[in-house]
Each structure stands twice: as C-alpha cells, then as structure tokens.
Amino acid sequence: NAGVTQTPKFQVLKTGQSMTLQCAQDMNHEYMSWYRQDPGMGLRLIHYSVGAGITDQGEVPNGYNVSRSTTEDFPLRLLSAAPSQTSVYFCASSYRIGGEATKETQYFGPGTRLLVL
C-alpha cells in the first residue's frame, strides 16, 4: 500500500491564483480530512469527508473547496490564493470508528508546503 499520497510536495503561488492540492489513499478509508499547519498553531481542520459525495467544513474552511467523487481521492482547491494561506497542508484518512476496532487513528500524507507571494 502507498498509504496517503499528496501532490505536489511544494508549490509557490502568486496572490489571486488558484490551484488544487491532490490527495489519494489506497486503504479504502471512508473518512478523509485536510489540515493546515502553521507555526505555533498545531494542525487545524479545514474540511473533511465521511464518504464519497459527502463533505463538511472544519475549523478553518474559508478560501477552500473540496469534493469527494471517489473513495480514494479528496482534492483541496484554493479558489484565489492569499498570503494568509501560506502553510503546510496535510491530508489524512481513517476508517470509520467501529468498522475495524484496531484502527482508530488517522494516517497522514507527507504534506504539501505552499507559499503564496
């Protein structure tokens, strides 16, 4: 299994540009999430999905869109990049609690470092 994969690893954008951060998992996890990590802030939830076709907002959703057309993929779209979105973005996936009792945790991708100028 490749686990959770994210592309690109690093991206530089200009203010106002749009882009999509890709996330894929091959573990057949129902739940997927996007987090951003800023210095001194820990990880904060942007959006999450409990299955294909179902998404919901997390703690800091403004400026981001998501969709979940398949179980495997959960892309994060920046509509109009702003310097405040400079951050490291992590995608994560997990089983539904109770689906497999030994796997109540999230598996994280390697992260995408985004710089908005």
Next chain:
Amino acid sequence: AQTVTQSQPEMSVQEAETVTLSCTYDTSENNYYLFWYKQPPSRQMILVIRQEAYKQQNATENRFSVNFQKAAKSFSLKISDSQLGDTAMYFCAFMITNTGNQFYFGTGTSLTVIP
C-alpha cells in the same frame, strides 16, 4: 468547543533519561480517543500511542506510555530511555467519534534529546 492545551513549547532530556510531556483537553463529548503524534523534521506525522477514553488502563507502546486521568482531562506522555531519534515535535490530539472522526490538536511540544 473542543480544545487541547500543551503548556510546554520546548523541552529537553538527556539521552537514556525519562521525560514527560503534558497535555490537557476539554470536551463535553463522552466518546473520544486520545493520541500522541510525533513529527520529526521530515514533517511526517507518526502515531506514537493511542488511548481509548472508555478504557481506564493506561496505554503503553514499548518506551512510550501515557498517564490518562479522565476526570482531570489530562493525558501526559512519558518517554523512557530517551533516544536521539526521539527528537521531534510532539502533538497531543483527541478525536470525537460522533461524526467525521474529527481530530483536535494541541500546539505541540518540541523535544530535544541531548547526547
């Protein structure tokens, strides 16, 4: 509101010694799980240990153990026989299970193991 507090931004420990990282949390939920994640300079998030809130017994994983005090909403991590490879940022987190497996993270403790 769900919050996680790690009051020690930085800590250091001598190699082979023991260190304890503190974490407190606040939630009104009854069903949740607690975690410690390690983030080395590579930025990969690595699960260290997991605790089910409904279990009274403290979780252990080799050199890592927790002291879970549910009434006090405290979840500290003890690292025994510290090794140089333990140098990393450590995040405390909890997950509520009512929907979406939402995780809430603390701000992290940077641990340095000194040779």
